[in-house]
Amino acid sequence: MTTNAQGAVDYSTKIPNNVGLNDDQRVLKALEQWHPGYIDWWMTMGPEGFQTSDVYLRTAISIGPKGWAKFDYVKMPEYRWGILLAPQDESRMVNFGAHKGEKAWQEVPGEYRAMLRRLVVIQGDTEPASVEQQRHLGKTAPSLYDMRNLFQVNVEEGRHLWAMVYLLHKYFGRDGREEADGLLQRRSGDLDKPRMLGAFNESTPDWLSFFMFTFFTDRDGKMQLESLAQSGFDPLSRTCRFMLTEEAHHMFVGETGVGRTIERTCEAMKAAGIEDPYDINRVRALGVVDLPTLQKKANLHFSLSLDLFGSEVSTNAANFYNSGLKGRFNETRLDDDHLLTSATYPVLKFVDGAIRMVDEPALTAINMRLRDDYVKDCQGGVSRWNRIIEKAGIKFQLTLPSVAFNRAIGEFRNIHASPEGQLLSDGEWAARKDEWLPSKDDGAFIESLMKPCWDRGKYAGWISPPKVGIDSKPGDFEYVKIAVS
């Protein structure tokens, strides 16, 4: 069987694909050699305790609008992780940077090989990391619906890893194969072999963290994929474009997960006649998460995710852009010269003891620009959460903290700032940080709520049921048939 230009997936190989693996024995062999290590990684680092359960998962069987989401029960280790790229557009160009107007590259340009490999490895490293971070969550799932969503996210992160490994094997020779092996060797939070980026070494201890993570951190992933989808290196662009269709679901899980938590809290407060959202003890006594604690969780995950954008002013980012390897969000829809060699962009910096805007060369401010787009994107979701609170008639608003708050990377890493962006001394910060970030007690309280609820159609007391089921299934659908082991 050969490549089907319509995007059908070739299942004749061990690895489903639409890239003609059968005709590319070198890469097929490399991937088949990598495969056992991947399965081994999945069995040891993937979702713990549910590897033999049947899970109602979506599998892509083609990349067309109708075929990419086929639902059925599958045991996760048997999931058909495949190599799926958006269809090739023969007329596609490099759309920005010094090579703007050239035909998009189908092979890696030698001079950018190292740079591209680094981009692919960094993106690839985040995919297995989140699976590792979330591997214990199945045990405390608030419903079979949520459990299924978790596993869907997990297998798709696994597929995204495959996508990056395909690129490494196909285009980066022996170094690429070594890097692909490295992706299976690093471990989230491991002292000796940590994942490459900070936020991916933080723990995801509870479901609220999971929802926040999929809302905030996977949204960084979305922005990174969006900018890589602009790449002049066409295979990377096509890979990322397809990944984005899946990433959207992860953000849906995050936004609705937090939204349903808010909804349940508001509902319980009203039923108990509690109007003051800050009456935390009484709210907590209802077995729901009080809104101020949700705010703290949002503060934490937002600030950790901002760090993933790197330094506001960055030579690497400038090089990536100018080389045509990584563009801006919606690059082709932006109305400028797409060269940025003479433009400036305002960057929030810490200068002479104050936080202020400074115009920087736009080329070096690429990270800042992407982060601004990200913040806007986050704000949309936060506003939708606030509408739930508003509808319930509770006087409370969730907000995004200042970008200067709780930062470990970039302009504000050496200062302390409140969520409002006020500078704080070390002492003030130490005294007040528990007001803004989840404390030990907050964590213990959330943990106390994390009791599994695995009955069909039932939901833990701290979260509302979804409006509609996955694949339009009825409320009591058995999304996961838990195998008794």
Place this chain on the structure above:
Amino acid sequence: MSDTTDKPAAPARIDFETAPERYKHWRIAVDGPVAELILDVDENATLRPGYQLKLNSYDLGVDIELADAVQRLRFEHPGVKVVVLRSGKDRVFCAGANIRMLAGSSHAHKVNFCKFTNETRFAMEDASAGSGQRYLCAIQGTAAGGGYELALACDEIILADDGNSSVSLPELPLLAVLPGTGGLTRVTDKRKVRRDRADVLCTLEEGLKGKRAADWRVVDQVVPRSRMDAAVREAAARLAAQSDRPSDVEGIKLTPLKRASDGGTVTYSSLRVEIDRPARRATLVILGPEAAPPADAAAMQCEGAAFWPLRLSRELDDALLDLRTNERDLGTLVFKSAGDPARVLAYDAFLEANSAHWLAREILHQWKRVLKRIDLTSRSLVALVEPGSCFAGTLAEIVLACDRSFMLIGTEKGDNRAATTMALSPLNFGAYPMSNGLTRLATRFLGEPESVEAARAAIGSTLDAEACEEAGLVTIAYDTIDYADEVRIFLEERASFSADGLTGLEANLRFAGPETMETKVFGRLTAWQNWIFQRPNAIGPDGALKRYGSGVKADFDPERV
């Protein structure tokens, strides 16, 4: 090229003196036989405005502190047998010389900066080879460019195997220049990395990590992060066991230098620098010892930094660095001396007799380094040996280091100072090798080894001008009729030549004989680097150094020269 950045209206003098309590970028933590030397750069504490020292990158200010630390570890901490060099930052070891600083610096500053940093790297190796103070480098995070070169100057390198820590020499792919602090030479000559692998390393921006780094010998060990502390402890203990440094001995304090300047004359306790700007010349007058050497080593230790040979060496070192960096128009350095040659020889004898004592040993090595610093100073070096001078033993090395030396026969009429003489001591025959590994006498008499033996036979003798000329210790001896005029004419002629031409000429003629890592670094590497530093591919408006950080790629002229 225009050198406008070079000469601002009133350039601030760069001071090479510092002390741990004033460090902004380094910390020394001594724990018995092991000291940690921790690089934790304050990115805002730069020597000049216009850049930030991000990612533990360095400028001359950071390196001045390092040089001071290396020096103090030897003198103030004789009990320290191993120095563990590491970063105080989490994910980065050291990113090397700051690129924006380099891009914004004049050619002369870059060259001076590279020379000084190279001298400091060799000073680290000298501490190990010369006085048993071993250097161990623990790399956690990235060691790029000068960061890896810093590690290369250590005896051993331990690299964390955490998927992030790496060593690299990305200068060529990233900046179109060479690693400027001996990286190329140390990779091939010290670590003996295969040349083709070295070629891979030097063209791979991201460098090497993990097992391959060890397999290729670019580091000695890779260890998991959780084993890092233990591995460093074990290696430190092993290196300490090889050291012959004393235990339980107090060091001496390297007290601040006494230096006064009125613009025209810089006065130290045993050195005076007289500046003649119209003639573009500085005269360094070395003052011999005021008294006989102390009774014994204990008394020497009591004198500490005031002990004449140590005091003079530090003052001379400071003056050389000051002249190199802050007085770049003074093309000729004239050395004179005043004092009692017998006393100088007495100090030589004292140091030789006590050479097993840690402090005497350190002082001999210190003189060796200062004399090398003279050899490597790109100014015309002239010795004027005149009545009342004391160029004997160790101080005679200065005459031998010069490009030309003139000696006055007898005394001028009415001058009641002692007639001009020189003398040699055993220290002229091995204590002070040049960077080519030979003594100055052996280098001077490369084609006539019998002259070295003749000189050895004259140890301790008082040699008058004719005898010195006969022995080849000076270029020429003039009598009172000719001396003043000949010297004047020579100096005027010298000042009329091209400064660049002279620098090249002198650097080529000074180091006859075999190649060593030092001669390769200060000769071959430096010459190539300084050529590249002038070329448009690096420093032109579209060159890599100028465009670095802008995101715009350099535009190279493909012509091979």
